[in-house]
Amino acid sequence: MTATDAPPLVPAAEPGTADLRVAVLGVGLMGADHVARLHRRVSGARVAAVSDAATDRADQVAAEVPGCRVVPDPLAAVADPEIDAVVVASPGRFHEEQVLACIDRGIPVLCEKPLTLEAASSLAVVRAEDAYAARTGGRLVQVGFMRRFDPEYAQLRELIASGGIGEPLVVHCAHRNPAVPPGVTTESVVNDSVVHEVDVARFLLGEEIAAVTVLRPRSTRHAAEELSDPLLVLLETTGGRVVDVEVFVSTGLAYEVRTEVVGEDGSAMIGIPQGLVRQSAGPGGAVRGTTVPAGFRERFATAYDLELQRWVDAARRGTVDGPGAWDGYAAQAVCAAGVEALLCGRRTEVRMEQR
Numbered sequence: 001m002t003a004t005d006a007p008p009l010v011p012a013a014e015p016g017t018a019d020l021r022v023a024v025l026g027v028g029l030m031g032a033d034h035v036a037r038l039h040r041r042v043s044g045a046r047v048a049a050v051s052d053a054a055t056d057r058a059d060q061v062a063a064e065v066p067g068c069r070v071v072p073d074p075l076a077a078v079a080d081p082e083i084d085a086v087v088v089a090s091p092g093r094f095h096e097e098q099v100l101a102c103i104d105r106g107i108p109v110l111c112e113k114p115l116t117l118e119a120a121s122s123l124a125v126v127r128a129e130d131a132y133a134a135r136t137g138g139r140l141v142q143v144g145f146m147r148r149f150d151p152e153y154a155q156l157r158e159l160i161a162s163g164g165i166g167e168p169l170v171v172h173c174a175h176r177n178p179a180v181p182p183g184v185t186t187e188s189v190v191n192d193s194v195v196h197e198v199d200v201a202r203f204l205l206g207e208e209i210a211a212v213t214v215l216r217p218r219s220t221r222h223a224a225e226e227l228s229d230p231l232l233v234l235l236e237t238t239g240g241r242v243v244d245v246e247v248f249v250s251t252g253l254a255y256e257v258r259t260e261v262v263g264e265d266g267s268a269m270i271g272i273p274q275g276l277v278r279q280s281a282g283p284g285g286a287v288r289g290t291t292v293p294a295g296f297r298e299r300f301a302t303a304y305d306l307e308l309q310r311w312v313d314a315a316r317r318g319t320v321d322g323p324g325a326w327d328g329y330a331a332q333a334v335c336a337a338g339v340e341a342l343l344c345g346r347r348t349e350v351r352m353e354q355r
């Protein structure tokens, strides 16, 4: 199910309550999906403006939303007095200036991951938002780690918090894509794919990552030249727990994201597709199975819905109800250590400032 073919998530907001007027910066794959969700599925907000370096793309997306304007300059959209909140879905290198502009104006911003491209610039965003919070008591920045809103991840976290499997000791993660576009490098796999597992580990275990090791097993013959695929990434937490991540982006099969937490008194796993189970003819006789999602938009459709709805609800109350700037910074600091570990082939400690 995509953002456009599902029924609205919740009934429309009470008549008379003003909708949040949102500008979406960058309307490529993710931004256009966010526009469609805000328009069709989320209540309490409307897409008032879109901005994209490709103006034909912006025109095309705006044409789907009555009353939506195209504002060619993204910073002019942030400064526009008729905009109350911003979704940043431009390429990562533009996030820093666009998010800082939102903080300067004091309006809520949902920024797609990564918060910024480097840990130092992410820390600058944290500090800018902290200064705003010290003045006003409010928070403005949410980062697009949507897995936190996925019902299975939320359930797993609750189970751990309730003590249902005892003290968590080890987490096993698998992150597999059927294929990746040309130009994807081993470093970008750490920054763009492993970053989600980093956030999941911090979310589930409630502690920071202290060190990263990256192993490069024999590569699949399906991987693009120069790409080490799969990778095994080991994350050590400050509490002595270990998270192993198999990230494999050229499986040729489907999109699979699996997480198992092993505790002192039991274990729990999520990410096993459990829809319709069908039996049909296979090469060696009858086979039994279910459909595996083709991509992240299908697998995490509900998570994106809930992420946006809760962002809108919180923004209208003047708060943030999701991963914040610190989570964006922590993930960048771990990814920086991950890239260093990948390049030097050794265990690398994460360098993080105090909160």
Ligand SMILES: NC(=O)c1ccc[n+]([C@@H]2O[C@H](COP(=O)([O-])OP(=O)(O)OC[C@H]3O[C@@H](n4cnc5c(N)ncnc54)[C@H](O)[C@@H]3O)[C@@H](O)[C@H]2O)c1
Pocket (backbone or CB within 6 Å): 025, 026, 027, 028, 029, 030, 031, 051, 052, 053, 054, 057, 074, 089, 090, 091, 092, 094, 112, 113, 114, 144, 145, 146, 192, 296
């Ligand atoms: N949370 C997730 O699951 C998830 C999944 C995919 C991508 N992302 C993130 O979303 C962001 C966008 O990724 P995408 O896959 O949609 O990329 P994309 O290339 O499909 O879209 C990016 C769009 O931004 C436009 N753009 C370029 N410069 C701009 C600028 N200065 N201001 C505004 N727009 C500009 C481009 O023309 C393009 O239309 C990235 O940060 C990416 O990491 C998150």
